Amino acid sequence: MNAYIVGLVVPLIFLLYRSRHSADRKRRGLPAAEAAGEPGLAVRNHRFASPLSSAWAGVATLAELFERTCRKHRERVLLGTRVLIQRDTDKGPDGRIFEKLELGEYRWLTYGQVFESVSSFASGLTALGIRREERVAIYADTRDRWFIALQACFRRNVTVVTIYASLGEEALCHSLNEQNLCQTEVTTVICGLKELQSLGQVGGQLDSVKRVICMDDDIPYRFSSLDAQNGWTSTSFSDVEKLGRENPVEADLPLSADVAVIMYTSGSTGLPKGVMMTHGNVLATVSAVMTIVPNLGPKDVYLAYLPMAHILELVAENLIAAVGGSIGYGSALTLTDTSSKVKEGKTGDATQLMPTVMAAVPAILDRVRDGVHRKINAKGGLSKKLFDIAYGRRLHAINGSWFGAWGLEKALWNFLVFKKIQAILGGRIRFILCGGAPLSGDSQRFINICLGAPIGQGYGLTETCAGGTFSDFDDTSVGRVGPPLPCSYIKLIDWPEGGYSTNDSPMPRGEIVIGGPNVTLGYFKNEEKTEESYKVDERGMRWFYTGDIGKFHKDGCLEIIDRKKDIVKLQHGEYVSLGKVEAALLASPFLDNIMVHADPFHSYCVALVAVSHPALEQWALEQGITILNISELCKKEETLKAVQASLLKEAKAARLEKFEIPAKVKLIADPWTPESGLVTAALKLKREVIRKTFQEDLSQLYTS
Numbered sequence: 001m002n003a004y005i006v007g008l009v010v011p012l013i014f015l016l017y018r019s020r021h022s023a024d025r026k027r028r029g030l031p032a033a034e035a036a037g038e039p040g041l042a043v044r045n046h047r048f049a050s051p052l053s054s055a056w057a058g059v060a061t062l063a064e065l066f067e068r069t070c071r072k073h074r075e076r077v078l079l080g081t082r083v084l085i086q087r088d089t090d091k092g093p094d095g096r097i098f099e100k101l102e103l104g105e106y107r108w109l110t111y112g113q114v115f116e117s118v119s120s121f122a123s124g125l126t127a128l129g130i131r132r133e134e135r136v137a138i139y140a141d142t143r144d145r146w147f148i149a150l151q152a153c154f155r156r157n158v159t160v161v162t163i164y165a166s167l168g169e170e171a172l173c174h175s176l177n178e179q180n181l182c183q184t185e186v187t188t189v190i191c192g193l194k195e196l197q198s199l200g201q202v203g204g205q206l207d208s209v210k211r212v213i214c215m216d217d218d219i220p221y222r223f224s225s226l227d228a229q230n231g232w233t234s235t236s237f238s239d240v241e242k243l244g245r246e247n248p249v250e251a252d253l254p255l256s257a258d259v260a261v262i263m264y265t266s267g268s269t270g271l272p273k274g275v276m277m278t279h280g281n282v283l284a285t286v287s288a289v290m291t292i293v294p295n296l297g298p299k300d301v302y303l304a305y306l307p308m309a310h311i312l313e314l315v316a317e318n319l320i321a322a323v324g325g326s327i328g329y330g331s332a333l334t335l336t337d338t339s340s341k342v343k344e345g346k347t348g349d350a351t352q353l354m355p356t357v358m359a360a361v362p363a364i365l366d367r368v369r370d371g372v373h374r375k376i377n378a379k380g381g382l383s384k385k386l387f388d389i390a391y392g393r394r395l396h397a398i399n400g401s402w403f404g405a406w407g408l409e410k411a412l413w414n415f416l417v418f419k420k421i422q423a424i425l426g427g428r429i430r431f432i433l434c435g436g437a438p439l440s441g442d443s444q445r446f447i448n449i450c451l452g453a454p455i456g457q458g459y460g461l462t463e464t465c466a467g468g469t470f471s472d473f474d475d476t477s478v479g480r481v482g483p484p485l486p487c488s489y490i491k492l493i494d495w496p497e498g499g500y501s502t503n504d505s506p507m508p509r510g511e512i513v514i515g516g517p518n519v520t521l522g523y524f525k526n527e528e529k530t531e532e533s534y535k536v537d538e539r540g541m542r543w544f545y546t547g548d549i550g551k552f553h554k555d556g557c558l559e560i561i562d563r564k565k566d567i568v569k570l571q572h573g574e575y576v577s578l579g580k581v582e583a584a585l586l587a588s589p590f591l592d593n594i595m596v597h598a599d600p601f602h603s604y605c606v607a608l609v610a611v612s613h614p615a616l617e618q619w620a621l622e623q624g625i626t627i628l629n630i631s632e633l634c635k636k637e638e639t640l641k642a643v644q645a646s647l648l649k650e651a652k653a654a655r656l657e658k659f660e661i662p663a664k665v666k667l668i669a670d671p672w673t674p675e676s677g678l679v680t681a682a683l684k685l686k687r688e689v690i691r692k693t694f695q696e697d698l699s700q701l702y703t704s
Contacts, residue, residue: 124244
């Protein structure tokens with residue numbers, strides 16, 4: 001009887017909580033016409049009277065924030081790295097060689113130890129001759145020394161140029177070469193051993209580079225010839241720290257308006273552009289996100305695996321450090337026990353670290369969802385029936401139904417079904433920050449239910465330091481990106497060519513424009529692009545014109561509905577939004593990625609589909625088809641028909657128009673990765689690169 005009462009009381013309390021907070025949720029965003037100069041168009045977060053610049057009194061720069069937190073949390077652990085036990089290689093079914101790693105426990109550095117390392121490295125930079133406001137590039141995978149190098153540069157007011165470790169030679173030269181239009185005049189490159197090898201291949205084109213600092217201390221002898229060959233001097237990270245300890249200097253701290261980072265955009269629509277971010281810009285976003293994540297503090301453990309050259313990861317790590325939390329480093333290829341680089345039977349990063357907070361891009365969460373679905377479908381029988389019942393019951397509850405799984409029933413389903421799924425990411429996740437691209441409603445619901453954790457879905461750009469909007473932790477709606485962050489104003493402007501107007505009913509629609517202290521200075525040495533995208537109003541507020549199309553819901557939450565650059569007009573006048581179609585079709589289990597292509601000379605669109613290897617192999621097994629390799633499987637007529645049928649199913653579910661559904665499809669066996677150059681480090685499509693790479697295939701789709 002008592003258990004029955006508890007099972008009823010818990011949902012009652014929850015419903016009362018929802019009722020009490022419903023008024024607050026309806027007021028997420030409020031008009032702020034006085035800030036915009038255009039009545040009724042600008043919206044701000046109702047909890048703050050003006051944009052938030054800093055959440056810490058007296059702190060105006062990232063350097064000050066880091067020193068403050070290190071003194072406060074000196075004995076707590078800050079940065080953790082797994083010990084490499086063994087490195088092996090394994091041959092896949094198609095003959096390709098894969099690296100397999102056995103990784104041990106995390107080894108930790110305290111806040112005090114990290115601060116000493118930062119101070120020593122900063123002094124070492126000065127001893128090497130690097131002066132304030134000089135530019136240093138960090139070109140490496142995410143790791144503890146990336147973070148240490150970043151903070152050390154901040155202590156000397158040295159501007160950091162971030163370079164994606166996955167950049168190809170052309171983009172690398174563009175980011176570093178002083179003779180390029182977007183020159184950064186980098187004098188020093190801090191990199192890993194792998195990146196040092198890449199630098200050596202283009203070193204002759206990097207005229208401004210005088211020094212290279214390798215994060216890996218054991219530099220093979222064969223790399224010593226690069227110094228004479230390229231005219232630079234190379235040294236190890238440890239040697240620079242040692243030099244700093246022997247020649248200590250006082251910090252030369254920056255001002256809020258000083259440029260902290262020149263961060264290159266992902267380059268999804270062309271060559272990357274260098275965005276100039278001041279300390280005040282980044283601090284504003286860090287401060288704003290801190291107010292969104294519930295009870296963020298010293299007990300939190302963050303799993304860092306996204307590129308630090310991406311603004312989402314840079315903000316997240318600075319935020320965790322600011323509140324006294326711990327950062328454990330991993331990689332996308334060692335994230336879970338079944339990740340591609342993890343040796344069979346060994347643990348992934350999440351299992352070992354058991355994080356409480358993670359940042360993710362939608363592609364990562366989509367893969368977690370697809371992986372779980374594949375396992376459940378493969379098991380079938382009672383396991384699948386239990387999962388379907390549990391998922392359905394929890395879905396009713398999340399949607400607010402009285403008849404959903406609440407109280408003891410929720411705990412029972414967690415124990416019987418979802419506990420094993422939660423263990424994939426360590427079993428302790430309590431909050432996920434998601435950004436970089438729109439997250440599908442299906443993936444959001446799946447994560448909410450199976451991981452039992454809310455997802456804070458945000459919207460922002462490199463040009464706004466990832467600041468824009470962020471969903472409230474108790475908002476269970478899908479497809480929206482929340483109200484404005486406390487550091488931002490958001491307004492919509494008409495785009496007549498696309499048919500969007502702020503006078504549209506029932507919701508205003510238009511191009512999204514972001515203003516506030518998080519809006520950056522512009523593009524480095526690219527005044528034309530800066531003037532095109534940045535405007536300053538009569539009140540002195542800086543606005544960035546995003547090119548994205550959104551609509552405001554009545555409660556002040558924003559929904560992204562289109563992108564100006566993704567819209568193509570077909571032969572008979574119909575408009576196709578490529579991004580919208582791709583987002584809908586990605587729900588197909590056969591897809592790892594997709595690029596829809598359209599042009600004004602045809603009345604239909606086509607698509608290139610990078611297939612999901614596990615899903616295709618499972619389908620072939622069920623059909624009794626002998627699998628030689630994925631390439632051969634992609635050429636079979638029955639495979640193409642199965643994929644097209646799946647795409648049609650998802651298109652109908654998303655209510656796409658007939659002209660929006662790809663009429664012809666080409667199946668691609670090789671995955672699209674940052675290393676292949678076809679997607680960015682944030683896994684967004686590089687449309688122009690893909691179009692050029694598969695130009696012949698696209699032509700055949702239109703002519704066949």
